[in-house]
Amino acid sequence: MSAPSAVTDQDRLDPPPVDDDGDGDGGDDGGSGGWWAASPPWAKVVVAAGLALLLVAVGVIGGIALGRSTAESYGPAxxxxxxxxxxxxxxxxxxxxxxxxxxxxxxxxxxxxxxxxxxxxxxxxxxxxxxxxxxxxxxxxxxxxxxxxxxxxxxxxxxxxxxxxxxxxxxxxxxxxxxxxxxxxxxxxxxxxxxxxxxxxxxxxxxxxxxxxxxxxxxxxxxxxxxxxxxxxxRGTTPLPAPADPHAGMHGTHGG
Known part of the structure; x- marks a missing residue:
């Protein structure tokens, strides 16, 4: 009977090795599963959080750009x-x-x-x-x-x-x-x-x-x-003279 292989806790957590260079040897990092698997947990959290913030920033910038581009054409000129x-x-x-x-x-x-x-x-x-x-x-x-x-x-x-x-x-x-x-x-x-x-x-x-x-x-x-x-x-007084009608002689200018 062959001896059981030693399986560490880290082996259970990491994904299988990734053959990044296509030569079937599991990559050039000794079968660690690539840079993501080899990264400590805290680094993965940082990368994930940074990616989320980047996506939010892109959305905000896109929204502002869209708002500016549409505002100029929205409503009467x-x-x-x-x-x-x-x-x-x-x-x-x-x-x-x-x-x-x-x-x-x-x-x-x-x-x-x-x-x-x-x-x-x-x-x-x-x-x-x-x-x-x-x-x-x-x-x-x-x-x-x-x-x-x-x-x-x-x-x-x-x-x-x-x-x-x-x-x-x-x-x-x-x-x-x-x-x-x-x-x-x-x-x-x-x-x-x-x-x-x-x-x-x-x-x-x-x-x-x-x-x-x-x-x-x-x-x-x-x-x-x-x-x-x-x-x-x-009160015993009268109005001031009314202002001249600016439409006098120009009623066809605006259609009314």
């Missing part, structure tokens, strides 16, 4: 009616909110405080939606300098109805009834100036949600304009 309307109206709303916050904080008239609060809350929420869409599409939140209303075929440095720095200084310096009147006059003109842009967005934007938002702006600001006109009459 830069210069489109949708993007231009949202960019311009975000800026337009920003000034309305600024004036409304000042009036709400400084008036003693409950009616003025209420309409200022309504304008502030409504337009702040709308700005959030518009900036959210622009960010999702990878578009700037405002148009290039001097290019307001370019999407309507009439680029300008100042949108209709916007209060001038002098107007804003007059609002901040006013008190009492004068504050209320200046606020109502400036905000009414602000609404009137933005109306043609909102109408164009409601008629010609390609994204249904943008058209719906523009139409809701038309409805809410038309109602607020009627209320402010009445409030001015009740």
């Amino acid at each position: 830069e210069g489109s009616i949708d993007v231009g309307f949202l960019q311009d109206m975000t800026v337009h709303h920003g000034q309305a909110v600024e004036m409304a916050v000042w009036a709400r904080n400084n008036t003693a008239d409950p009616q003025v405080r209420q309409i200022a609060f309504d304008i502030e809350s409504t337009q702040t929420a709308q700005v959030g939606r518009m900036e959210g869409w622009l960010t999702l599409w990878g578009r700037p939140l405002s148009p290039p300098a001097g290019q307001y209303m370019a999407w309507m075929g009439m680029p300008t440095a100042t949108m209709p109805g916007m209060a001038s720095p002098e107007d804003l200084a007059r609002l901040r310096a006013a008190t009492g009834r004068e504050l209320d009147v200046v606020f109502l006059q400036l905000m009414l003109r602000h609404h009137q100036g933005g109306l043609p842009m909102m109408q164009a967005g409601a008629a010609d934007a390609s994204v249904p949600a943008v058209r719906a938002l523009a139409q809701s702006m038309v409805a809410s600001q038309s109602a607020e304009s009627a209320t402010m006109t009445q409030m001015l009459a009740e």
Whole structure:
């Protein structure tokens, strides 16, 4: 009877030798099973962990690259009616909110405080939606300098109805009834100036949600304009001259 072969614990754990060089001798490492089998356990753990981290890193880098490559083509293009309307109206709303916050904080008239609060809350929420869409599409939140209303075929440095720095200084310096009147006059003109842009967005934007938002702006600001006109009459004064309609003679430019 032949003597039993000595089998060590390491032999039970290691895989059979691998003939790396094809000469049938089990490789040139003395039959150890190759570099993987000959590696200590701690080295195998390190290699496996490193490979897993490498795969994760590749996935992350690939995801970022894919996101960047698709973001540029996702949603309406830069210069489109949708993007231009949202960019311009975000800026337009920003000034309305600024004036409304000042009036709400400084008036003693409950009616003025209420309409200022309504304008502030409504337009702040709308700005959030518009900036959210622009960010999702990878578009700037405002148009290039001097290019307001370019999407309507009439680029300008100042949108209709916007209060001038002098107007804003007059609002901040006013008190009492004068504050209320200046606020109502400036905000009414602000609404009137933005109306043609909102109408164009409601008629010609390609994204249904943008058209719906523009139409809701038309409805809410038309109602607020009627209320402010009445409030001015009740306070014995009249509105400022309305801004010129930028669409005058150009109604075929944007299709509306």
